[in-house]
Amino acid sequence: MTIIRVSAICAMMALCWLLIPSPGFSAGERNLVRGKQLYEKYCLACHGPQGRGDGMTTLDPPVADLTSSDVLLKPDSRLLRSIHEGRPNTAMDAWQSAMSEEAIRDVLAYVLTLPR
Ligand code: HEC
Structure with missing residues (x-):
């Protein structure tokens, strides 16, 4: 009896563990916490805290506004390639030597x- 009860509890715990998403992970299993850290480390200086391209405003051509439809309408594969x-x-x-493929996907996620 006890064994059955213990295994039932274990099964429920396992189910909860599967159903409750761990913090910082999106549905697509991207690590948004890491993405944010990397963004702040590598991208914020130019793209600005909100991604609006208001970091380094003196560049020519200007820094892309990452919340604009210009950027968002491009397929993810294209944006990944750009990064x-x-x-x-x-x-x-090019960020391929600074970040792994997975890290670049986290940054893009x-x-x-970022709010439009
Ligand atoms: C030195 C400044 C600078 C830094 C740092 C920087 N960017 Fe950019 N980024 C730019 C500029 C300038 C453009 C516009 C390029 C263009 O006109 O095609 C751009 C464009 C982009 C685009 C749009 C690309 C496209 O295909 O339209 C994305 C996405 C992007 N950056 C992501 C990032 C990410 C993520 C990081 C951090 C890993 C980063 N950038 C770091 C300057 C920067």
């Missing part, structure tokens, strides 16, 4: 949560 490889002839660097 990965940078943008030619702009201040937007965080960027996509």
Whole structure:
């Protein structure tokens, strides 16, 4: 009897563990906490705290507003590539040597949560 009860409790706990999302992880299992940390470390200086491109305003071509439809209408794969490889002839660097593929995906996931 006790064994059955204990295993029932274990099963319920396992189920809860599966159902309750752990903090900082989005539905797509992106680590938004890490994404935010990386954004603040590498991107904020140019793109600004809200992603509006109001960090380094003296650059030419200007820093992209990451909350604009110009950027958001581009497919994720394109944006990932821009972060990965940078943008030619702009201040937007390639980040592939600073961050892993997973980290770049986390940063983009965080960027996509910035309020429009
Ligand atoms: C030195 C300044 C600078 C830093 C730091 C920087 N960016 Fe950018 N970023 C730019 C500029 C300038 C553009 C506009 C490029 C263009 O006109 O195509 C841009 C464009 C972008 C775009 C739009 C790309 C596209 O395909 O339209 C994304 C997304 C982006 N940056 C993400 C990031 C992320 C994420 C980081 C941090 C890892 C970062 N940027 C760091 C300057 C910067």
